[in-house]
Amino acid sequence: MLIVADENIPLLDSFFGDIGEIRRVSGRSMTASDVRDADALLVRSVTRVNRELLEGSRVRFVGTATIGTDHVDLPWLEGAGIRFSAAPGCNANSVAEYVLSVISLHAEKQGLEDWTNLSVGIVGVGNVGSELARKLERLGFEVRLCDPPRAELEESRQEPGENFVTLADTLQCDVVSLHTPLTRDGSHPTFHMIGQQELAELSAGQLLINAGRGEVIDSSALLERLAQGNSPTVALDVWEQEPRINPELVDRVWLATPHIAGYSLEGKVQGTEMIYQALSQFLGLPIRKKAGQFLPEPALSKLSFTSSADEEDAIRIALRACYDPRRDDARLRHAMDGAPAERGPAFDRLRRDYPVRRECSSVKIQLKGTSKSLQDSFRAIGFKLKI
Numbered sequence: 001m002l003i004v005a006d007e008n009i010p011l012l013d014s015f016f017g018d019i020g021e022i023r024r025v026s027g028r029s030m031t032a033s034d035v036r037d038a039d040a041l042l043v044r045s046v047t048r049v050n051r052e053l054l055e056g057s058r059v060r061f062v063g064t065a066t067i068g069t070d071h072v073d074l075p076w077l078e079g080a081g082i083r084f085s086a087a088p089g090c091n092a093n094s095v096a097e098y099v100l101s102v103i104s105l106h107a108e109k110q111g112l113e114d115w116t117n118l119s120v121g122i123v124g125v126g127n128v129g130s131e132l133a134r135k136l137e138r139l140g141f142e143v144r145l146c147d148p149p150r151a152e153l154e155e156s157r158q159e160p161g162e163n164f165v166t167l168a169d170t171l172q173c174d175v176v177s178l179h180t181p182l183t184r185d186g187s188h189p190t191f192h193m194i195g196q197q198e199l200a201e202l203s204a205g206q207l208l209i210n211a212g213r214g215e216v217i218d219s220s221a222l223l224e225r226l227a228q229g230n231s232p233t234v235a236l237d238v239w240e241q242e243p244r245i246n247p248e249l250v251d252r253v254w255l256a257t258p259h260i261a262g263y264s265l266e267g268k269v270q271g272t273e274m275i276y277q278a279l280s281q282f283l284g285l286p287i288r289k290k291a292g293q294f295l296p297e298p299a300l301s302k303l304s305f306t307s308s309a310d311e312e313d314a315i316r317i318a319l320r321a322c323y324d325p326r327r328d329d330a331r332l333r334h335a336m337d338g339a340p341a342e343r344g345p346a347f348d349r350l351r352r353d354y355p356v357r358r359e360c361s362s363v364k365i366q367l368k369g370t371s372k373s374l375q376d377s378f379r380a381i382g383f384k385l386k387i
């Protein structure tokens, strides 16, 4: 059995080595000739999986080690009888931690003494949005949720569900964080969902975060908005036309990262684990391997705080010890300084050579004489505590 896989999927040998022969190829430049004699294809988000890639091949199974599926022509795969599996939720916690770190930096920049005074609107309340909402609510933030597809579903089932609000209501929050998939059809398409009109609703003091897909924001409209007065602060992890993103937009936004919100080691390895499970099931093989067995000891495993620690400082220090988006921002800005033809490859290299980043759950926090509220905050974020 031949498995063709994106070379950027971690732990290919550990998970798939005893299932078949593995051929590693570049996900970005994968062609029909790379996959023609494959039985299974394993991708990440940078490979367009469609008729052009797969027609005439032996491929019977496609797995993407990602949450998003907008790079895959699902109806075509179904019509061709090819089994498909994604990795829903694999890196949801990683994205939630990215957003918390961004909010904490924003609160500090605003000179806020208590970051929970910010209201947060979450657009798209699936795996990522729900995880983020859960953490924020436990921390004490006011959170507004916008998810028309879920709202309609819950209404049609007459289920008592979340108290969803409209996009317009969400845009009134101090922070607006986008977590929808990229869709172009259906009753709630997200392509350019945030355009000129929505951007006009946002003003200085507000923070707009996009860690969903770049095309959810109309970037020409965003560039225009950022050139006007009273414009919001913007943090972008995802971009239109990756990897050849617009350097002018990078210049104009406050935080710019190269689509790495979901790039914790845990998130990536869970993605591999989920497609390993799906392929094993498809082939009728036992599932013997687990992501946890391949996760190394973290470089930072313990942090200590005593009663003298200021609560806000302690949270900031711990969060940023795990993940500080400013490092990724600096790397991306540096990459944009290169020659125009070099920028796309540089964007991809930042992602391919991404340093190991561990989630907060890998760090044990030792607390001596600290308040119950600080303990609760650390737990809400996902740290393990030793009191």
Ligand SMILES: NC(=O)c1ccc[n+]([C@@H]2O[C@H](COP(=O)([O-])OP(=O)(O)OC[C@H]3O[C@@H](n4cnc5c(N)ncnc54)[C@H](O)[C@@H]3O)[C@@H](O)[C@H]2O)c1
Binding pocket: 067, 068, 069, 088, 089, 091, 092, 095, 123, 124, 125, 126, 127, 128, 129, 146, 147, 148, 149, 150, 179, 180, 181, 182, 183, 188, 189, 190, 193, 211, 212, 213, 237, 238, 259, 260, 261, 262, 263
């Ligand atoms: N930046 C990153 O590294 C990164 C990592 C993981 C996921 N993502 C992106 O984030 C997206 C969301 O991930 P998820 O796991 O939460 O997906 P999900 O499918 O679990 O949830 C998406 C939610 O968005 C809602 N939605 C759809 N259209 C909407 C609209 N027009 N307005 C408001 N809500 C709408 C859906 O009803 C659903 O509840 C993924 O599709 C992926 O594109 C990015």
Ligand SMILES: O=C(O)[C@H](O)[C@H](O)COP(=O)(O)O
Binding pocket: 008, 044, 045, 046, 065, 066, 067, 068, 069, 091, 259, 260, 261, 262, 263, 351
């Ligand atoms: O959809 C996802 O899971 C994320 O966007 C993921 O982090 C994308 O990473 P990539 O496949 O581009 O490496």
